[in-house]
Amino acid sequence: MGRKFFVGGNWKCNGTTEEVKKIVTTLNEAQVPSGDVVDVVVSPPFVFLPLVQSLLRSDFHVAAQNCWVRKGGAFTGEVSAEMLVNLGIPWVIIGHSERRLLLNESSEFIGDKVAYALSQGLKVIACVGETLEQRESGSTLDVVSAQTKAIADKISNWDNVVLAYEPVWAIGTGKVATPDQAQEVHAELRKWLHKNVSAEVAGSVRIIYGGSVNGANCKELAGQPDLDGFLVGGASLKPEFVDIIKSAL
Ligand SMILES: O=C(CO)COP(=O)(O)O
Numbered sequence: 001m002g003r004k005f006f007v008g009g010n011w012k013c014n015g016t017t018e019e020v021k022k023i024v025t026t027l028n029e030a031q032v033p034s035g036d037v038v039d040v041v042v043s044p045p046f047v048f049l050p051l052v053q054s055l056l057r058s059d060f061h062v063a064a065q066n067c068w069v070r071k072g073g074a075f076t077g078e079v080s081a082e083m084l085v086n087l088g089i090p091w092v093i094i095g096h097s098e099r100r101l102l103l104n105e106s107s108e109f110i111g112d113k114v115a116y117a118l119s120q121g122l123k124v125i126a127c128v129g130e131t132l133e134q135r136e137s138g139s140t141l142d143v144v145s146a147q148t149k150a151i152a153d154k155i156s157n158w159d160n161v162v163l164a165y166e167p168v169w170a171i172g173t174g175k176v177a178t179p180d181q182a183q184e185v186h187a188e189l190r191k192w193l194h195k196n197v198s199a200e201v202a203g204s205v206r207i208i209y210g211g212s213v214n215g216a217n218c219k220e221l222a223g224q225p226d227l228d229g230f231l232v233g234g235a236s237l238k239p240e241f242v243d244i245i246k247s248a249l
Helices: 017-029 046-055 081-086 097-102 107-119 132-136 140-152 179-196 199-204 218-222 241-246
Strands: 005-010 038-043 060-064 091-094 123-128 161-165 206-210 229-232
Touching (some): 005 161, 005 206, 005 241, 017 038, 017 241, 046 060, 081 107, 091 107, 107 123, 107 140, 123 140, 132 140, 140 161, 140 179, 161 179, 179 199, 179 206, 179 218
Parallel strands (some): 005 038, 038 060, 060 091, 091 123, 123 161, 161 206, 206 229
């Protein structure tokens, strides 16, 4: 099927100028598989985007962690998709569970954001995932399907979308999904896309996993047939991010 492996590093709300420079130096010096084998995208906080973009090796790319839902204007504190395009930022993460849960972003709002960002020419890492409560009540597949539907309802072209499955109970907890748990949801998401979007999209969209991925557990997860990469939080701030990139091989 030829889906290129994708490794994203979500730095979240972390870092000082010095720390950011250090991470970028580590990445720039790393021996990793070529850009033909893996897409590497790191996502610093907005304020560090220009710095990271100017220092980062040219085969790695940057993503913003969010953007405004429509054209910019009188929206204090927001950053528009147009601004990211203006700075040459190619990617944006949309719908991360921390924004869904802590900032009350609804699935519909996220669908609108994905559509607007794509319309401006950005590539989107769109996140879905269930809470522990939802998993324990057996509604995981319903939840991730509904979150994916809210995106599918608003877009017609998936070429520039990477779908990130991030179970909330695995984020920052050290409790990684087992390879079987991840594979099950990834396969179901692909089935959902096949049925509700198209066979082509189901076959070509990369579905990446996020939640307590580290240098030790990445290899086994990467071996799952429907798992096309990772969105890494905590470990993306450490040198072991390089080992996660290497799991593409
Ligand atoms: O939320 C995540 C990436 O977006 C995952 O975070 P952790 O890797 O820290 O669990």
